[in-house]
Amino acid sequence: MRNISDLIEHHLKQMLDGSDEGAVEIQRNDLADRFSCVPSQINYVISTRFTLEKGYMVESKRGGGGYIRIQRVDLPALKNLQYHIERTIGDSVDQSAAEGLIYQLHEAGMITxxxxxxxxxxxxxxxxxxVLPMRDEIRARLLRAMLISLLAK
Structure with missing residues (x-):
C-alpha cells in the first residue's frame, strides 16, 4: 500500500493534470483534513516532491485566506533543451540537482x-x-554526455 506522502503527491499531480493553466491553489489545512494528517505533512510533500529541479514552482501566501500555489514549469522546446541541460548541469552538479533533472525529463516523457x-x-x-568536488564534476560530465546522446534519438 502507498504511504500518505505518495497519496498526497498523486492527488496534487492529478489536480495539476486537470488544470487548464497547469497550476493549482490549495489551502494546506483543507488538504490535511482531506487526508486526515497534520498540516506539516502537506508541507513535507510539497517541499520534497514539488521542487524546481523536479519541474514545479511553489508559492505560498500566509495568513487568513492564505494558499499554496503549485505550478508546473515546462521544459524548454527541444531546440533549446541542450542549452537547458548545459545551464542546469554546468561544470559541476550535485546528486540532488542531477536527480531532479532526470525526474523532470522523465515526467515530460522525454526519457523512459x-x-x-x-x-x-x-x-x-x-x-x-x-571525493568532492571531483565527484560532482565527473557526475556533470557523465550526465551531460548521456542526456545529449539519449535526447538525440
Whole structure:
C-alpha cells in the first residue's frame, strides 16, 4: 500500500493534470483534513516532491485566506533543451540537482523509466566513489554526455 506522502503527491499531480493553466491553489489545512494528517505533512510533500529541479514552482501566501500555489514549469522546446541541460548541469552538479533533472525529463516523457533508472544508477555517489568536488564534476560530465546522446534519438 502507498504511504500518505505518495497519496498526497498523486492527488496534487492529478489536480495539476486537470488544470487548464497547469497550476493549482490549495489551502494546506483543507488538504490535511482531506487526508486526515497534520498540516506539516502537506508541507513535507510539497517541499520534497514539488521542487524546481523536479519541474514545479511553489508559492505560498500566509495568513487568513492564505494558499499554496503549485505550478508546473515546462521544459524548454527541444531546440533549446541542450542549452537547458548545459545551464542546469554546468561544470559541476550535485546528486540532488542531477536527480531532479532526470525526474523532470522523465515526467515530460522525454526519457523512459528504464533510461531514468540507468541515469540515476550511473550518477549515484556510490557509483562515482570519488571525493568532492571531483565527484560532482565527473557526475556533470557523465550526465551531460548521456542526456545529449539519449535526447538525440
Amino acid at each position: 523509466v528504464r533510461e531514468s533508472n540507468l541515469l540515476r544508477a550511473a550518477i549515484h555517489r556510490d557509483t562515482i566513489a570519488l
